[in-house]
Amino acid sequence: MSILYIIIGLTLLVLGGNWLLKAAVGLSLKLHIPKIVIGMTVVSFATSAPELIVSVKSALDGATGLAVGNVIGSNIANLGLVLGITVVLSSIDVEKSFYKTDWPVMMIASVLLYFFIVNDKTIQFYEGAILFGMLVVFLIYLLRFQKQAVVDEMPEDDEELPLYKIALFLAVGGVGLWGGSELLINGSVTLAKNLGVSDAIIGVTVVSVGTSVPELAASIIAVLKKEKAISLGNLVGSNVFNILAVLGITAMITPVQVKPDAYSLINNDIYWMLGISFAILPLVFIPKGLRLGWRDGIILLGTYTTFIYLTIS
DSSP states (O other), X not given: OHHHHHHHHHHHHHHHHHHHHHHHHHHHHHHTOOHHHHIIIIIHHHHHHHHHHHHHHHHHTTOHHHHHXXXXXXXXXXXXXXXXXXXXXXXXXXXXXXIIIIHHHHHHHHHHHHHHHTTTSEEOHHHHHHHHHHHHHHHHHHHHHXXXXXXXXXXXGOOOOOHHHHHHHHHHHHHHHHHHHHHHHHHHHHHHHHTTOOHHHHIIIIIHHHTTHHHHHHHHHHHHTTOXXXXXXXXXHHHHHIIIIIIHHHHHHSOEEOOGGGTHIIIIIHHHHHHHHHHHHHHHHSSSTTEEOHHHXXXXXXXXXXXXXXXXX
């Protein structure tokens, strides 16, 4: 049964990613907005929705620490694992607006999270409001001023769609990604338990990677279809959404507190998140300026593997 769940989950992820990509390209053409903006807004929101649902539900159940772990783990996986795999498959040429706007906003959000949580181990209501307010300002800026941040390789292949089809593909694609990731995680956890894998290892690997499965599916399909702007925008946007929307909204519902049994999030994991977020900038410039290539992908995957190994051991 668990293998069947995995197969159905993977199928839904491929279909969902494809539908979401069609909607994103169609929306970009319809609104005359750069694809990276659609990737950082619409696609990011669709792929980050599972984290938002899990975090709000955890907060309402009193397990607010799960929300922080969910976001930090997902952000590390988005850049180390998902972006790593994506640029190993195909290099991404980036424009100046990536390091002038997109990357700085991701870093500011990450540093804000650090300062809000490191001393009192709690994200208060007003801190959640600051995070969410920053998201609103960022979205307004993106929609009004953002330029194309990634070279579009095949603009002539873009397909215009009527608005009802865009809405349909967007809804079905988002649900497909969410349902596919749920089935894949459940099937993988059951299979791992049947094979005698410990809960700690399952938590760090299957569950933490599982929260980034929608981003992984959407990004790989985007790269394979030569829509690299949507792929990079999705990953950077997801990390911004995870902090500003997921933790911002959750903290406004109830203070998000990290309990003593999860202090490793503050003492260890958050530094990995800050480090890997910062590392994206030099990787864009080295060894070849304004490009993320396969060497960068290997560095990111190596960093993520090291993080997983040190967390398990």
